[in-house]
Amino acid sequence: MKDQLDKLRLNALELIGGLDDEKSLFDVRTRVLGRKGELTGFLRGLKDLPPKTRAEIGQLANLIKSELEQKIDEKQATIREKAEERKIGSEFLDVTLPGRRSIPGRTHILNRVTDELIQVFNGLGFQLAEGPEVELDYYNFEALNIPRDHPARDMQDTFYLSDNVVLRTHTSPVQIRTMELQKPPLRVICPGKVYRRDADITHSPMFMQIEGLWVDQGISLSDLKGVLTAFVQEYFGEKLGLRFRPSFFPFTEPSAEVDIQCVICGGEGCRTCSSTGWLEILGAGMVDPALYRFVDYDPEIYSGFAFGMGIERVAMLKYGIPDIRAFYENDVRFLNQF
Numbered sequence: 001m002k003d004q005l006d007k008l009r010l011n012a013l014e015l016i017g018g019l020d021d022e023k024s025l026f027d028v029r030t031r032v033l034g035r036k037g038e039l040t041g042f043l044r045g046l047k048d049l050p051p052k053t054r055a056e057i058g059q060l061a062n063l064i065k066s067e068l069e070q071k072i073d074e075k076q077a078t079i080r081e082k083a084e085e086r087k088i089g090s091e092f093l094d095v096t097l098p099g100r101r102s103i104p105g106r107t108h109i110l111n112r113v114t115d116e117l118i119q120v121f122n123g124l125g126f127q128l129a130e131g132p133e134v135e136l137d138y139y140n141f142e143a144l145n146i147p148r149d150h151p152a153r154d155m156q157d158t159f160y161l162s163d164n165v166v167l168r169t170h171t172s173p174v175q176i177r178t179m180e181l182q183k184p185p186l187r188v189i190c191p192g193k194v195y196r197r198d199a200d201i202t203h204s205p206m207f208m209q210i211e212g213l214w215v216d217q218g219i220s221l222s223d224l225k226g227v228l229t230a231f232v233q234e235y236f237g238e239k240l241g242l243r244f245r246p247s248f249f250p251f252t253e254p255s256a257e258v259d260i261q262c263v264i265c266g267g268e269g270c271r272t273c274s275s276t277g278w279l280e281i282l283g284a285g286m287v288d289p290a291l292y293r294f295v296d297y298d299p300e301i302y303s304g305f306a307f308g309m310g311i312e313r314v315a316m317l318k319y320g321i322p323d324i325r326a327f328y329e330n331d332v333r334f335l336n337q338f
């Protein structure tokens, strides 16, 4: 019987030694030590032996049982350790890699320039006024002295929503809306989106303008010149010269297009200013008295000036942006620069 036990022990030890997975180890444990296992069966059979042999063999069998239990436990620990090592090895984490950076949102460059412009004009006493982008033909054209079927309408290629409703082609209708609501003195700045049926390298079907209007007693062209000069010096930060060229707008008389000395070359002549030394930045003029009829102002008492500026144009000049389309493409590499 001792031999039988020894054989069983050696067999089991050999089996355990050769294993390297938990499942097989579990099977061996069941087969040897389980309820119906070989050693368990052996121990159960002891009761039929004479007492002396029973004690002796029983002691031996119990020793073997503990030994095997211990070996199996050790083996299990080894197998688990190895599995853990393998797992750590395969889940290699390179802590020296750069982290994934999330890009925080920021104000769009056009909104930033708009805010900057509002601030400069606030400093000159202008208050913010706004109007709708979907506008009545009346405010966009009619009350700005651009009658239906008048050739002046050709200046602005328009999106019509219906006969009487358009996407506003400029911020000038806010002049009329503001004058309808307020009596002079009136000094407002009106930024916003405008729309024209127009698209190429320098034109977008949607762009932004900022409108200025100052109406009071005794306002003259020199006030317009003073305000624009103060604005240019404050915003572009240099003593840049201004130039007024005679022009025509149906809602101003006289009208002018205003140039500033080139912000790139300072007036020397370069590619940006086509070697002229000057850059056009806005349209302006004295409010045509015809407009006062629409808003019940007395043109004998009041006078005023107005101007309209393209915000993209200002941003392009201030930040040296060569292509208007960059504003609308939402390329974060571009937007993050500002």
Ligand code: DAH
Pocket: 169, 170, 171, 172, 211, 212, 249, 251, 252, 282, 283, 284, 285, 305, 306, 307, 308, 309
């Ligand atoms: N509304 C004009 C345009 O979009 C720009 C303009 C010109 C606005 C003269 C004015 C102005 O207020 O006085 O072309």
